[in-house]
Amino acid sequence: MSTKSLTGASIAAVILSILSNGDSYGYDIINQVRERSGDEIEWKAGSLYPVMHRMQTNGWIEDYWHEPKGERRRRYYRITPKGVKALEKERKQWMTTHRLLLSLWTEAGFSPEVAQ
Amino acid sequence: MSTKSLTGASIAAVILSILSNGDSYGYDIINQVRERSGDEIEWKAGSLYPVMHRMQTNGWIEDYWHEPKGERRRRYYRITPKGVKALEKERKQWMTTHRLLLSLWTEAGFSPEVAQ
DNA sequence: TCTACACATATAGATTATCTATGCAACTTT
DNA sequence: AAAGTTGCATAGATAATCTATATGTGTAGA
DSSP states (O other), X not given: OOOOSSOHHHHHHHHHHHHHTSOEEHHHHXXXXXXXXXXXXXXXXXXXXXXXXXXXXXXXXXXEEEOOTTSOOEEEEEEOHHHHHHHHHHHHHHHHHHHHHHHHHHHHTOOHHHHO | OOOOSSXXXXXXXXXXXXXXXXXXXXXXXXXHHXXXXXXXXXXXXXXXXXXXHHHHHTTSEEEEEEOOTTSOOEEEEEEOHHHHHHHHHHHHHHHXXXXXXXXXXXXXXXXXXXXX
């Protein structure tokens, strides 16, 4: 089983959500995830980039180069209308599973402050 | 990308959570998931059983046959102490990702009644 | 100026996870 | 007796993911 770091259900949702808050690039996305999760989620570049490329061929995101003089160039991504729809779908699925888990945890008597 | 029905992050958590509420068997787990999710999550037997077997080799669950006379036999599963620990870990990871998504969705201005 | 480190992107190859399709068999309902 | 539901299972194909590795630029400090 071995828990994966970039877990299927959430990768797309997280990336699309980040891009909904503004264009970004690979390295920055990794940092945002680490910072926003309080250092609990650490994505590897070697795992993220292939995912980004796949999302691009799906038409969910688009890229453009940003290369100001004297600065390192960065490949920025923006979310497309198709990506917005995909995110909406992912969001619904996530919440469906979340509600399922919450109901199971409540029944099992797990503490609400964690399951909140 | 194509969203998977038995998605990595949640399969183990859902199964272990169900077994925390009492022993169960494959077919019943599928039904519980369908009913509890309001028909939104439909797991296939062909996908579930291999997962159950894998969880068993991980030592997270144990099986035993239940075959009363005149009834179909069922392979029941119970969660092990190792499984309880695994669930606790999965639960934390799920909530970490959930909080991350909620924070991103709040920032993006998605309606709270969905993101709740 | 040399070195080390953070920044930034990328791919190949191996491994693992998952889906689809199919098979079997017993019980139950019509 | 036929059809449907219950119940478990695996093979083969496909897809997703990880590990390791590669490349190059800019910056800070010795």
